[in-house]
Amino acid sequence: MIVAFIPSETVIGLVGTGVMGKSMAGHFIQAGYEVHIYTRTKSKAQELIEQGAHWEASPGELAGKCQVIFTMVGFPTDVEEIYLGANGILANAQPGSYLVDMTTSSPILAKRIYEEALTRQMYALDAPVSGGDIGAKEARLSIMVGGARDVFDEVLPLLEKLGTNIVYQGAAGSGQHTKMCNQIAIASNMMGVVEALVYAQKAGLDPTTVLKSIETGAAGSWSLSNLAPRMIAGNFAPGFYVKHFIKDMKIALESAEEMKLELPGLTLAKSLYEQLAASGEEDSGTQALFKLINK
Missing domain, CATH: 1.10.1040.10 (N-(1-d-carboxylethyl)-l-norvaline Dehydrogenase; domain 2)
Known part of the structure; x- marks a missing residue:
């Protein structure tokens, strides 16, 4: 059963604050959300910390404090480590958490994360984006989403903080x-x-x-x-x-x-x-x- 959350009270986590993730985190902060971030090099997140973001030492520490966790990293190997590693998101997030991977990654890996999340009573979406650095800065990304439709509907108000063309594509892996x-x-x-x-x-x-x-x-x-x-x-x-x-x-x-x-x-x-x-x-x-x- 999907656990509904109140968007205005949601604690958001974001793993990866590079070219795209930095802007995404900034939009959530500006919208008034409590935002926790993780990036391998803390100094690269300093600007977001000064804006009010809380830096965490690992994806696992972040996951335990957030209801909705967004990830925007580089490669499928990074996605696998962040979600499935011993100190990763799935091992540490609370049941009922929403997990949204916006990395461009493998459709097969997206399905694997979706299925593993369900076994832990968590809800995963694969939601890669298009629009580049400009789209991220201006919150007008195109977001293509795979996963359960009811989960998409729950997370949509948050996705609307990041993009203007948000389309549900179908089952897990469809976004990728x-x-x-x-x-x-x-x-x-x-x-x-x-x-x-x-x-x-x-x-x-x-x-x-x-x-x-x-x-x-x-x-x-x-x-x-x-x-x-x-x-x-x-x-x-x-x-x-x-x-x-x-x-x-x-x-x-x-x-x-x-x-x-x-x-x-x-x-x-x-x-x-x-x-x-x-x-x-x-x-x-x-x-x-x-x-x-x-x-």
Whole structure:
């Protein structure tokens, strides 16, 4: 049976305060919630601590104090450790807790966490996001959610503090599968955006002027409108890390292989991004693909 909570009185935990998680925690603090955070390096959470967040020494310590726990970390191995480890969330959270993993991770792992949570009378959702650092800062992320529908309905008021396009996708793992669809579409689109800008430059055009013509037409996309200007400006700071994008593409290709599905565009994009990472750009933003193509 689902244990209802009163959103205004909810104590929120957030594991991972990187590019995305920092903004998420900030929104909850600004909304008046008691927020507990965990990150491996306490100094990186100092700004949130100064805003009123309570720092905890481990995911387990955090889990024992919170009713709803959000996680936003880097890799599936991190998710597995944080949820299933001896000092992790599932071993320490109270029955009736809501667990929301917003990391882009494995659909198989999402199902495993969901099932293990149920055995402990906890309720897990996989809820990866799209929108990058801008979407996180402005609380207008797209959130794709898998898990039980009634759990989604309970947590929705909190998700609405983070995003504007929040869609229930189905059973556990469905959120992660939907995020794979998102990343597959972005992968080929990013190659097109980069090649278009490089072509414009080689043709002697002003890329910014070209962008004015093509971003609102049939070629329009989020990457073209938001990342192409960064490429033109030479700004390759991460809104989303190259290394994390490669991780996502690997998950998508592994899932596709299980379905006996070939994805040639995604395969090519992954190989290009791996070349980019090998050149020392793994901690750059995904728009750094421009450097590889514009040699």
